[in-house]
Amino acid sequence: MKAKQRLAILCGKMAGMASRLAGGGGTTLPGWVAQAIHPSLVSYLVSRIPQGVTLVTGTNGKTTTSRLLATILSDVHFIPIYNRAGSNLMRGIATALVSQAHLDGHFRQPNQIVGLFEVDEATLPRAIRETQPKVVVATNLFRDQLDRYGELDSLAQSWSQAFKELPQGATLVLNGDDPLLAHLGHRISIPIIYYGLETEGMGTLEHAADSIRCPTCGNDFQYSAIFYGHLGHYCCRVCGTARPLPQVRAFHLCRHGIQGYTMELGLPGGGMVVELGLPGLYNVYNAAAAAAAAAALGIPHHHIQNGLKKATAAFGRLETLSVQGRRICLILAKNPVGFNEALRIVDSDKEARHLLLVLNDRIADGRDVSWIWDVDFETLLPHGASIVVSGLRAEDMAIRLKYAVPEIGLPRVKKNLREALYSTLEATSLGDTIYIIPTYTAMLEVRAALVNMGYVSHPLMEEG
Amino acid sequence: MMGGLVILHLYPRLMNLYGDRGNVLCLVERCRRRGIASEVRAVEVGQRLDLTDVDILFMGGGQDKEQQLAAQDMEGEKGGLLRAAVEDGLAVLAICGGYQLLGHYYRPASRPEMKGVSVLDVTTLHKGSQTSRCIGNVVAQWEGKTLVGFENHGGLTYLGPEAKPLARVVIGYGNNGQDKGEGAQYLNAFGTYLHGSFLPKNPHFADHLLRLALERRYGHASLEPLDDDLEMTAHGAAVARARGDRRWTNRALSWLKG
Incomplete structure (x- = not known):
């Protein structure tokens, strides 16, 4: 050699x-x-x-x-x-x-x-x-x-x-x-x-x-x-x-x-x-x-x-965590087709009421966020869900929802991810499930935030 | 209550590269909030185009192959109808590939030239796969206000004397990265490279289109103002994001220059 x-x-x-x-x-x-x-x-x-x-x-x-x-x-x-x-x-x-x-x-x-x-x-x-x-x-x-x-x-x-x-x-x-x-x-x-x-x-x-x-x-x-x-x-x-x-x-x-x-x-x-x-x-x-x-x-x-x-779900693709007696279900979605599937998973839970959508536009997410307009929110958004939006392009997601389903009222915009997590958790009661749909870098941030906020004791590192 | 508007979405399946349909959703919703009835019609390749009672025509972008199919389809009867309707004041919005097809031609790098419908006096050239695409957040000035969006195009568009640029680029490339022009306008027909989707984050431009359409059909237009706080916050966030990009580019450049 x-x-x-x-x-x-x-x-x-x-x-x-x-x-x-x-x-x-x-x-x-x-x-x-x-x-x-x-x-x-x-x-x-x-x-x-x-x-x-x-x-x-x-x-x-x-x-x-x-x-x-x-x-x-x-x-x-x-x-x-x-x-x-x-x-x-x-x-x-x-x-x-x-x-x-x-x-x-x-x-x-x-x-x-x-x-x-x-x-x-x-x-x-x-x-x-x-x-x-x-x-x-x-x-x-x-x-x-x-x-x-x-x-x-x-x-x-x-x-x-x-x-x-x-x-x-x-x-x-x-x-x-x-x-x-x-x-x-x-x-x-x-x-x-x-x-x-x-x-x-x-x-x-x-x-x-x-x-x-x-x-x-x-x-x-x-x-x-x-x-x-x-x-x-x-x-x-x-x-x-x-x-x-x-x-x-x-x-x-x-x-x-x-x-x-x-x-x-x-x-x-x-x-x-x-x-x-x-x-x-x-x-x-x-x-x-x-x-x-x-x-x-x-x-x-x-x-x-x-x-x-x-097999268990790969890194953050679909992950269930337990936080203060609530279940957090994390579903990565990085393009419209994946996002539609994520919404279908949420929709398959008839009790789904708490949703946090985190939209980032860093290079790894894709800097262009216009793809959210191709997501079929109109038909797939669970009825009666309370929705918080966060991330670098939280406002973009908020108007997307405003134009998709005007009747559901405006989502809460919490640009700061910690605040978004607090706000989402606050609205839940014991035993509820929170569905978080983040883009790629947002998913990393959600995991880090959950650790920093003390909700998850061990660092959420990828296995292997 | 004001009478209705008819919005025609040309090639909604063929030309919807990245969220372009958000523009149509936005127009419909802004009508609905004001109690204006609206109807959306779709016309695809091979289907007959009837513009007699259409108020707004929308067309999105597509990949080269799709754009080629649209160009061929428009070369027939559709092109002539569209030219006549624009002369008659039809409000038109075309994004990216759709914008290119409103011009005289688009010359891609490796495929044969596509003929446009010559509604706008513009031509588009692709300088070959070695030149980089114009990609990024854009901020442009339009009638004292800003327009925001995301551009992603390989073709460079140049304006002839009949067309005037829609807006002036503040951040980004725009038509060709050289003359600071973004988009083009002739009468009530507009072409732009901005998507995002374009209209939801630029509600003032969405209302401009609605106003033009209402004036043409009813002779007058009174658009109630809407609560656009969220839209304008998103608009502001997009401006800030574009400024952030530019700051980093400048820093990187000055670092490279030492």
């Missing part, structure tokens, strides 16, 4: 220690430092992982799908090396590898470790080049942060190019209910596992739906079922483009409110009943994605079943 590689790993580890001493999370700095010293360090380190690497990308569901797959892999006694939620650029992946590697570039128990990285949509092509993955999972493509990613079509184009560079023997796992992803699949010659839902959908498209036109001929798709966003059972009456039949399919869904689902999962070579402790239809997709990826990795079915059963 070259001295430069050793130096890169050493400096990366030192940067991580320094960052943690300074109170930071050390989730990207080590990788950044190590890559600055040795730009191809990621390629070098992943070549030391005989079980290979799985990449998970997509607009929504990256983190949860990765976590579900991680629990499945752990059930087989694999040790997944994964990047922290949100650190899904190359430096986050490099950080995960550097922190697990020995100084000589070897890993402990090399035959048991697997690389499992969630990857930012725009970083996917580079991640494919540098990690030569065995499996790539793409969950969906929704409009998200146009200020950061540009338009959906150009992103899809760059993925299409990147998929062509996948190594021999790689498998692509695609959400077949997403017409844009299925279209990418049509044009590639490597093995593909499609997954999808077989259940009743909604009657109408959400306002947030994109990609509702056939990518082949440009005519409108006909949907026989719509699950959320533009995901569903579609076909084009003009050119015949249609949803591919999924090899992995979720059906017989039985929803247990915010407790999650019981469902059947059909996989190549057999089916199984799965208990999933995560609510929201998007988590059914995430479970199907994780199961499909596990199948692509050749993992036996009973491990898939166990893993899904054991």
Whole structure:
């Protein structure tokens, strides 16, 4: 091993220690430092992982799908090396590898470790080049942060190019209910596992739906079922483009409110009943994605079943905390499709009366907040709920609600998050549930505030 | 009670890139609060456009591919109808991609040129994928008041002699980042790069559109003032946010210059 590689790993580890001493999370700095010293360090380190690497990308569901797959892999006694939620650029992946590697570039128990990285949509092509993955999972493509990613079509184009560079023997796992992803699949010659839902959908498209036109001929798709966003059972009456039949399919869904689902999962070579402790239809997709990826990795079915059963919600995606005899349910929502699903989860609790919406416009949230006008508040906002809005763009959320449902009266605007939390808690009684829907950086702030205010004794750090 | 208004949303499904429909929701709600009846009609590609009793036409933005479909559709009968109606005083608001299509043409970086309907004397060019997009919070001056919004466009728009800029950029890029112009206006037709959505946070401009439409239909317009405290607080917060962006950019620049 070259001295430069050793130096890169050493400096990366030192940067991580320094960052943690300074109170930071050390989730990207080590990788950044190590890559600055040795730009191809990621390629070098992943070549030391005989079980290979799985990449998970997509607009929504990256983190949860990765976590579900991680629990499945752990059930087989694999040790997944994964990047922290949100650190899904190359430096986050490099950080995960550097922190697990020995100084000589070897890993402990090399035959048991697997690389499992969630990857930012725009970083996917580079991640494919540098990690030569065995499996790539793409969950969906929704409009998200146009200020950061540009338009959906150009992103899809760059993925299409990147998929062509996948190594021999790689498998692509695609959400077949997403017409844009299925279209990418049509044009590639490597093995593909499609997954999808077989259940009743909604009657109408959400306002947030994109990609509702056939990518082949440009005519409108006909949907026989719509699950959320533009995901569903579609076909084009003009050119015949249609949803591919999924090899992995979720059906017989039985929803247990915010407790999650019981469902059947059909996989190549057999089916199984799965208990999933995560609510929201998007988590059914995430479970199907994780199961499909596990199948692509050749993992036996009973491990898939166990893993899904054991899984808990990923970092802040959907988290329940107990605060002063009240239950706080935290649901991350960073784009209109995700927000609609979050509102549906709240709506599935008929007792839901306390809502706190926190809207930030930092870079990680997307600086443009106009997407809130595509959320279907008009139909999805629970009736009679008392609503507090907070965050850097609290007023934007407040007018959105004012124009959505004029009858419910103005929401309380508490720009300061602590005040917002106080105000929300004040209005509750023992045993009530408070639903908090924050954007990404707002979610981090809510967690920090709950700790600082003494409501939660232990620091809410991400597990793993 | 005043009689009603008809709002036509052109391509609501095709051209709704980021919350553009909020503009229509805003117009409808501001009518409702004043007891003015309103009706929203939608016209998509391939559907017939009838502007005879329409008071306000709205069009949002779309990605290049969608914009191309809209451009082709407008090249037919729709373009001519729209030009005639604007000459007749129709109130029009077009955002971003919709604004570009009201001009003579949009020349994207790598796709063929899209013909516009020439309602506005403007042209739009994309200088190629190497040049960065105009992205960020915008504050502009319009008739002594401010307009706020968020812009995100690759194309740069240049005005000809027939169009006048809608507003003057205080913070942000606007039409092309050079001449301080933002948006364009011809008679009662307006184009702008601001979304956010645009009208909810700029209630004074929303009412301006309503007033123009009411005057055209009924010869006079008396718009009761509404309680816009929340709207103007949001407006102020957006101005503050844009100033914050600029302060950080300036700091970073001065730090780089040492």
